[in-house]
Amino acid sequence: MIDAYAWTTPNGHKLLIALEELEVPHELHWVDIMKGEQFKPEFLAINPNNKIPAIYDRDTKHAVFESGAVLTYLAEKTGRLLGPDRYTTLEWMFFNAGGVGPMGGQLGYFAKFAKEKIPHAIERYTKEVQRLFGVMDKRLGESAYLAGPEFSIADVMNFSWPRALLGFSLEGIDLAAYPNLARWIEAIGARPAVQRALARTPA
Numbered sequence: 001m002i003d004a005y006a007w008t009t010p011n012g013h014k015l016l017i018a019l020e021e022l023e024v025p026h027e028l029h030w031v032d033i034m035k036g037e038q039f040k041p042e043f044l045a046i047n048p049n050n051k052i053p054a055i056y057d058r059d060t061k062h063a064v065f066e067s068g069a070v071l072t073y074l075a076e077k078t079g080r081l082l083g084p085d086r087y088t089t090l091e092w093m094f095f096n097a098g099g100v101g102p103m104g105g106q107l108g109y110f111a112k113f114a115k116e117k118i119p120h121a122i123e124r125y126t127k128e129v130q131r132l133f134g135v136m137d138k139r140l141g142e143s144a145y146l147a148g149p150e151f152s153i154a155d156v157m158n159f160s161w162p163r164a165l166l167g168f169s170l171e172g173i174d175l176a177a178y179p180n181l182a183r184w185i186e187a188i189g190a191r192p193a194v195q196r197a198l199a200r201t202p203a
């Protein structure tokens with residue numbers, strides 16, 4: 001049994017999607033990061049870095065934080081969605097953790113949420129996200145999914161950020177420029193488990 005800690009953000013969606021795709025028995029704990037619940041001592045005992053997603057495995061008494069580690073843990077526990085080659089899967093997991101995740105997060109902050117609009121910051125992160133989307137688009141022109149011909153945790157890791165950024169309708173971030181990425185987002189978004197995961201919201 002997994003205690004799953006999430007919120008309805010792109011990083012939280014990674015865990016929610018993995019739980020549904022892998023059919024992991026779990027109890028979901030919403031951590032309202034807008035209210036600062038990620039700083040509560042009981043959550044910091046699971047993730048000292050005060051961010052969702054994180055899990056606690058009651059069977060092994062193991063706590064895991066960082067979305068890439070969480071998805072890898074759950075895939076290894078269930079033996080599913082590991083991808084055809086361990087290192088190709090890991091490459092695309094880290095690609096998100098060091099690229100689209102943080103750069104997309106900065107773009108979302110500066111272009112959508114920040115009260116003061118700083119053109120240089122918006123331009124810098126727009127260019128970097130465009131570049132990263134270009135890398136994904138090229139890969140997805142060669143391969144049905146990021147780690148190979150089959151859907152894997154590399155796709156779970158990478159799906160939620162492009163989806164969220166495109167939902168913000170930001171200038172310069174246009175799916176028409178990335179046809180392979182568009183095809184992949186549509187295919188993943190149509191998966192019943194993904195739809196169930198995205199429909200989960202705090203009561």
Ligand SMILES: N[C@@H](CCC(=O)N[C@@H](CS)C(=O)NCC(=O)O)C(=O)O
Nearest residue numbers: 009010011033050051052053066067
């Ligand atoms: N590198 C982390 C990023 C997680 C992350 O940034 N989570 C955000 C929500 S999308 C969060 O919990 N923010 C709360 C905070 O920073 O206090 C991962 O991949 O798990």
